[in-house]
Amino acid sequence: MRIDKYLWCVRYYKTRTLATTACKKGHIRVNQEIVKPSREVYAQDIIELRKDQINYRLTVNDIPESRVGAKLVDIYRTDTTPKEQFEAQELLKYSKDYYRKKGVGRPTKKDRRDIDDFKDDDSEE
Numbered sequence: 001m002r003i004d005k006y007l008w009c010v011r012y013y014k015t016r017t018l019a020t021t022a023c024k025k026g027h028i029r030v031n032q033e034i035v036k037p038s039r040e041v042y043a044q045d046i047i048e049l050r051k052d053q054i055n056y057r058l059t060v061n062d063i064p065e066s067r068v069g070a071k072l073v074d075i076y077r078t079d080t081t082p083k084e085q086f087e088a089q090e091l092l093k094y095s096k097d098y099y100r101k102k103g104v105g106r107p108t109k110k111d112r113r114d115i116d117d118f119k120d121d122d123s124e125e
Contacts, residue, residue: 001063003030004037009064010073012049053092054085
């Protein structure tokens, strides 16, 4: 089965077009080689893909006939993604909440007071 079709079948991508685009951009590796969308996938291949700033790593157990339900995905692949990848994603969420959005303008008086209070708390310690 083609790599783009396999990733669509095991629900890593919502459409085959998205999976094909990811292959063309070089986000998908099979056995540590960057692959084209037409690359055939076999059992025991190791797939590494980058999606949403997470480097997923999975092992192909079997090839499905067509797209499978979410409960049956584990039959066809084994996810060996390190836990650190998901922890890093959580840290990114917190850091994005902290910064002001671009184009919001100058800080308000309340923002300035909050910043001053934060700086005062740091200097006391």
